[in-house]
Amino acid sequence: MASLDCPQCRHRRLDPIHYDAVEIDACVHCGGLWFDHNELDKVVRTYDPDYPRKGPIVETLGQRAGETHKQCPRCKASLVTHEFEQGRDLKIDLCHACQGIWLDNGELDHAKIFYEIPEAVEQIKRETTWGHWLFQFFLQLPVEFNIKARAFPIITVILLVLNGLLLLPVMSTQAPEYLWYPWGLIPDDIGSFHWFLTLVTHQFLHGGWGHLLANMYFLYILGDNVEDTMGRILFLLFYLLCGLVAGVTHVGYELTIGGATSIPAIGASGAISGLMGAYLYIFRKAKLTFMLIIFQFKLSPIWYFGIWLGTNVLFLIVGAPEVSWAAHIGGFLAGLVFSYFIYDSILKTNPLIRYLNQS
Ligand SMILES: [Zn+2]
Ligand SMILES: [Zn+2]
Known part of the structure; x- marks a missing residue:
């Protein structure tokens, strides 16, 4: 030839x-x-x-x-x-x-x-099943309907494992506060070198299984997709940055309004709130199930996390203690703003999301 x-x-x-x-x-x-x-x-x-x-x-x-x-x-x-x-x-x-x-x-x-x-549209439009209902009824966690990630979400998995492993010392001691005081985020310590370190370390500590599992479930369902669109390095930086903004918001709130300035804050929920903001912005066509008593609905992320944000604002106003609502809101807004700025470049490298979001 x-x-x-x-x-x-x-x-x-x-x-x-x-x-x-x-x-x-x-x-x-x-x-x-x-x-x-x-x-x-x-x-x-x-x-x-x-x-x-x-x-x-x-x-x-x-x-x-x-x-x-x-x-x-x-x-x-x-x-x-x-x-x-x-x-x-x-x-x-x-x-x-x-x-x-x-x-x-x-x-x-x-x-x-x-x-x-x-196929992607099909994937998102799937009907909910009894299995989905039971899952949400007993665990009070949403079921996600979205496109599959193209690559194995290695950073998400590393974060899951790391958070899990760091719960072991907490579970093996009678007095976990000995771990929370040195590595949790304490508003009173603001400005010291150690305080800057705890802006990162507090994100990886949890108070118990329930606290860890709820956070890790959201990391698991949202992280793979967000990591896939951002790429590994950017995703890791983004995750830590959202946790950092959440921590600063928490400290700012407690020092000015809240008053709980000597209590260490711990948990990945600030960073994960950032993931929620990014997910909402990038995966507009995905669906998450929402349960009202026993009735299960499929909501778009805008509605799902909109309700979630509203709840956080409400609890912040009525002053429910134990959870840092301010950190959630700060992390969430950080995720939203960050995604806004990288959205165009994400669409360029992810034509499937571009076509789905257009339709
Ligand atoms: Zn020819
Ligand atoms: Zn050629």
Whole structure:
């Protein structure tokens, strides 16, 4: 067979490669892929449970979006840019003569997203079951309906394990306050070097199993998705930052209004409130179950965490002790503001969320 030239790099040759058992041609230099007539259909078919619901790809392309300087590697005709689907921002290059398709580096992954949308919608729209009802009735925790994380949430798991391990010394002593005083966050100590350390350490200490499990459940259901969209390093920094803002809010509140200035505050709930803010902002189409006595509803995160925030504000005003409502509110707002600033870059790297949030 004659060798094919890369439409993008011109004088570089395309090499035959196997992609999901379909032989296509790839440029190792620019990462672009050439699909002869119908080859792209064979590749994406694996990702589309309803194929060929829409018919062959060349017949379902969106509008013509301009000419290119790229040449068809088969018949040397100029490739023409088309929307992959009507109104979508993915643009691909088509040879009108032989119906071959050229995808630049990364465009295949983007194209596959279109076939994930129906499944993602399905995932979110699932009906609640008796199992969900029983779970929430006995544990008073919501069931989450959302897309699956693409990568294993390693940071979330490390945080879960670390919080769990740090409960062991608390459980093995008769007087856990000996651990809380040195490592919890004490408003009176503000400004000292040690106080700055406790802004981080207090986030990893819990008072008992109940306190830990409620926090860790929310970390588990929200953390994987948020970590997936932000990336690992940013997610870890974000988590610690929300906990830090929550701690500062707590200290500020107790020193000015609350008055509990010598009691150490502990717990991951400030950081996890930040996760709630981020989740609400990024995963607008997800659902969480909410239970009113025995009636279970599926609410969007905006409603779910809106009610949660309202409850926190209410308890702050009526002055229910034991829980730092101010820290929750501070952490939550930090998560919301942080997500607002990175939202555009998140949508750029997560086309599935972009399409879901648009719809
Ligand atoms: Zn190339
Ligand atoms: Zn051609």
